[in-house]
Amino acid sequence: MSQVKTARPLSPHLTIYRFRPTMAMSILHRITGVSLYAGTLLVAWWLVAAASGPEAFSYASAFFGSIIGRIVIFGYSWVLLHHLLGGLRYLLQDTGNGLQREQSTRLALATAAGSITLTAILWIVVALVG
Amino acid sequence: MDMMTPLRRVRGLGSAKAGTEHFWQQRLTAVSNFFLISFFIIFLIWLHDGTYADMRAAFANPLIGIGMALTMMSVTYHMRLGVQVVIEDYIHGDAKIPLLILNNFFAIAIAAASLFAIVKMSFGA
Numbered sequence: 090m091s092q093v094k095t096a097r098p099l100s101p102h103l104t105i106y107r108f109r110p111t112m113a114m115s116i117l118h119r120i121t122g123v124s125l126y127a128g129t130l131l132v133a134w135w136l137v138a139a140a141s142g143p144e145a146f147s148y149a150s151a152f153f154g155s156i157i158g159r160i161v162i163f164g165y166s167w168v169l170l171h172h173l174l175g176g177l178r179y180l181l182q183d184t185g186n187g188l189q190r191e192q193s194t195r196l197a198l199a200t201a202a203g204s205i206t207l208t209a210i211l212w213i214v215v216a217l218v219g
Numbered sequence: 220m221d222m223m224t225p226l227r228r229v230r231g232l233g234s235a236k237a238g239t240e241h242f243w244q245q246r247l248t249a250v251s252n253f254f255l256i257s258f259f260i261i262f263l264i265w266l267h268d269g270t271y272a273d274m275r276a277a278f279a280n281p282l283i284g285i286g287m288a289l290t291m292m293s294v295t296y297h298m299r300l301g302v303q304v305v306i307e308d309y310i311h312g313d314a315k316i317p318l319l320i321l322n323n324f325f326a327i328a329i330a331a332a333s334l335f336a337i338v339k340m341s342f343g344a
Contacts, residue, residue, distance in 0.1 A: 126298045129298065133336075136332070136337060137332050141336075146274065154268070177253065215267055218265070219267075
């Protein structure tokens with residue numbers, strides 16, 4: 090069907106381009122998206138456990154409260170906020186804005202800086218609400 | 220020379236017979252995700268380290284149930300579309316079609332399990 094039988098020339102891929110912030114953020118957007126995809130298993134587990142009863146919920150709670158669980162949730166929060174900010178950047182660029190060379194680089198760097206800042210603010214708020 | 224009839228062109232359907240539907244749905248759910256994920260994060264901050272009783276009390280509130288149901292529907296649809304593109308971009312061999320099928324199954328399974336749990340808690344069983 091769509092099997093490649095001979096070594097046909099391929100269009101240039103990632104390796105020939107100079108590394109740029111926009112490129113890094115594009116790659117990160119995909120990686121964070123796929124991570125969030127896998128992470129929905131944890132969200133579904135949390136919901137189903139709570140719906141199943143106190144015993145099932147205690148297992149989920151024990152995992153999310155453990156050291157590994159807390160590291161996973163902390164990582165997940167940054168991944169989620171990064172994908173969210175990256176998505177907003179792409180929605181802006183879908184309108185034709187922010188595509189100039191300097192602007193797009195600044196926006197890409199702002200996505201990285203913004204996601205780290207928002208993650209910090211999120212956990213400071215959690216600590217304060219605590 | 221364009222062989223398409225004007226009607227065909229106006230319907231905007233390409234060879235995949237879906238036109239810009241995938242692109243549009245991805246953006247539509249991106250916008251809904253922005254609002255729903257904001258709600259989800261605020262809900263989790265408020266609930267964090269909550270007990271089983273806190274969790275069930277939260278889901279006794281219809282707004283939490285509706286908000287979480289919308290969140291899981293929007294998120295699972297968005298991720299199904301997104302991972303489909305990732306598979307189409309990087310997987311070209313025999314694995315492509317099975318992976319596309321599994322992608323659908325995974326997204327729908329997550330949606331079904333989450334919605335069942337939310338509905339069950341919301342109706343208090």
